[in-house]
Amino acid sequence: MKTELGVKNCLYPLPTTIVGALVNGKPNYITIAHVGIMDLESVSLGMNKRHYTNAGIKANKTFSMNIPSIKLVKETDYCGLISGKNHSKADMFGTFYGKLKTAPMIEQCSINMECELSKIVDFPNHDIFIGKIATTYCDEAVLTNDEVDFEKVQPILFSMNDQSYWSLGKKIAKPWSIGKELNK
Amino acid sequence: MKTELGVKNCLYPLPTTIVGALVNGKPNYITIAHVGIMDLESVSLGMNKRHYTNAGIKANKTFSMNIPSIKLVKETDYCGLISGKNHSKADMFGTFYGKLKTAPMIEQCSINMECELSKIVDFPNHDIFIGKIATTYCDEAVLTNDEVDFEKVQPILFSMNDQSYWSLGKKIAKPWSIGKELNK
Numbered sequence: 001m002k003t004e005l006g007v008k009n010c011l012y013p014l015p016t017t018i019v020g021a022l023v024n025g026k027p028n029y030i031t032i033a034h035v036g037i038m039d040l041e042s043v044s045l046g047m048n049k050r051h052y053t054n055a056g057i058k059a060n061k062t063f064s065m066n067i068p069s070i071k072l073v074k075e076t077d078y079c080g081l082i083s084g085k086n087h088s089k090a091d092m093f094g095t096f097y098g099k100l101k102t103a104p105m106i107e108q109c110s111i112n113m114e115c116e117l118s119k120i121v122d123f124p125n126h127d128i129f130i131g132k133i134a135t136t137y138c139d140e141a142v143l144t145n146d147e148v149d150f151e152k153v154q155p156i157l158f159s160m161n162d163q164s165y166w167s168l169g170k171k172i173a174k175p176w177s178i179g180k181e182l183n184k
Numbered sequence: 185m186k187t188e189l190g191v192k193n194c195l196y197p198l199p200t201t202i203v204g205a206l207v208n209g210k211p212n213y214i215t216i217a218h219v220g221i222m223d224l225e226s227v228s229l230g231m232n233k234r235h236y237t238n239a240g241i242k243a244n245k246t247f248s249m250n251i252p253s254i255k256l257v258k259e260t261d262y263c264g265l266i267s268g269k270n271h272s273k274a275d276m277f278g279t280f281y282g283k284l285k286t287a288p289m290i291e292q293c294s295i296n297m298e299c300e301l302s303k304i305v306d307f308p309n310h311d312i313f314i315g316k317i318a319t320t321y322c323d324e325a326v327l328t329n330d331e332v333d334f335e336k337v338q339p340i341l342f343s344m345n346d347q348s349y350w351s352l353g354k355k356i357a358k359p360w361s362i363g364k365e366l367n368k
Contacts, residue, residue: 001324002280002296008320010251010295010332011219011227013339013352015195035195036220038230039310040344043195046222067194070356077363096186111194112186121305121314126223130305136192140185148194148345155197157341157352158359160224161332165359168197168341169351172254175342178349179261 013157013166018079019045020064020095020104023056027090027104031080033158035065038130043115045129052085054127060102061117063131066109069154070167075108076156077165100134110139110153197341197350202263203229204248204279204288207240211274211288215264217342219249222314227299229313236268238311244286245301247315250293253338254351259292260340261349284318294323294337 016033030053034046043065047054057063068076079089094107098114105112115131122128142152150168157166200217214237218230227249231238241247252260263273278291282298289296299315306312326336334352341350 002291002321003324003327005320005322005332007225007317008297008332009221009224009227009317010297010320010322010337011199011201011221011249013199013334013341014221015197017195034221034223036222036228036230037193037195037198037218038220038228038305038312039218039307040193041191042307043193044220044222044228046220065195073357074362074366077357077359077361078366079363081360081363107186113192113194119305121222121303123223123226128222133191133193136189136194137186138189138194140187143187144346148189148192148343150197150343150346150348150350153194156356157197159332159334162328162334163359164334164355165357165362166334167353167356169353171348172340172351173257173261173349175261175347175349176265177261178258179263179265182258182262 010161012159012161015067016076016156016158018066018068018076018106020066020106021053021056022060022102022104023053023084027095028053028056028084029079029089029092031076042130042132046126047129048126052083057117057129062100062103063115064103064105065113065115066106067111067153067155068109070156072108073156073165098135110142112137194345196343199251200260200340200342202250202252202260202290204250204290205237205240206244206286206288207237207268211279212237212240212268213263213273215260226314226316230310231313232310241301241313246284246287247299248287248289249297249299250290251295251337251339252293254340256292257340257349282319294326296321
């Protein structure tokens with residue numbers, strides 16, 4: 001039995017990221033889970049225009065996307081609670097820089113994507129930042145056979161509807177493979 | 185120890201969706217996990233231009249986003265393996281329509297978002313379809329206290345790097361809440 005929910009975004013869970021940018025010359029970090037993949041080289045961030053970080057992304061045309069593990073759930077949530085306008089988050093994490101020089105990245109996150117801003121899609125209350133990945137860094141500890149293994153990454157998954165952070169479950173099947181069984 | 189992976193999209197896992205559209209007047213379904221949230225009313229789909237479905241979305245300016253559960257993993261994967269150009273997928277699921285009339289939705293998926301195309305962002309090999317949600321439908325069975333409960337939805341999570349479908353794990357914390365502990 002179907003129920004109508006009205007206009008309700010249910011495209012969850014999404015991976016919780018910590019976005020890094022230089023704002024007024026200092027590293028700032030903000031938690032964003034309204035994210036997406038455009039193609040294999042590009043990502044999107046949906047960021048409310050009132051956030052402190054947006055001006056830094058626009059000024060430097062770079063940002064980083066860092067994937068925290070569930071061990072960092074408190075720090076991750078904190079970065080979404082407190083604005084860099086009022087409290088510096090520059091020293092919350094170890095910061096490193098890559099080839100773009102202006103995209104601060106978080107040492108404690110096992111995956112770091114350094115991005116160049118390629119486009120802003122203007123929404124009523126949100127800047128949608130589309131970034132092209134310049135390089136990706138990761139901790140060797142999350143690799144299995146030289147590939148990123150999400151069982152080791154332990155990402156924090158976010159859903160708005162039931163207001164929850166979730167862990168990742170188990171591998172259940174192989175894409176481009178299990179569906180072939182229906183052909184038999 | 186950080187390793188450089190080159191240009192590698194690691195924004196995973198993302199929820200696997202089945203996108204519905206009318207193509208040449210018939211319902212067609214395609215599996216897409218390169219998705220994202222723009223704001224609370226809008227979603228994005230990153231769809232390779234060679235897909236059969238793109239023309240239908242452009243013609244009708246509508247599409248649906250359906251969230252299958254892990255029980256439908258074979259059917260979901262199948263929809264990503266076989267092109268509607270060669271094999272009709274119109275009868276794979278029960279189809280229903282909502283207020284937009286031209287966005288076929290899947291009865292067997294517990295969540296269905298009916299979307300109006302609001303923008304196409306042109307990428308070299310991909311159409312990025314941005315859709316505004318007109319209405320969302322769901323099975324009453326996935327609600328808890330009138331809210332969508334992802335423990336009941338059992339979404340199929342997708343990661344490209346380790347080529348896996350994953351289940352959702354457990355609730356680990358409450359957003360806008362657990363981070364307050366760091367303030368003490």
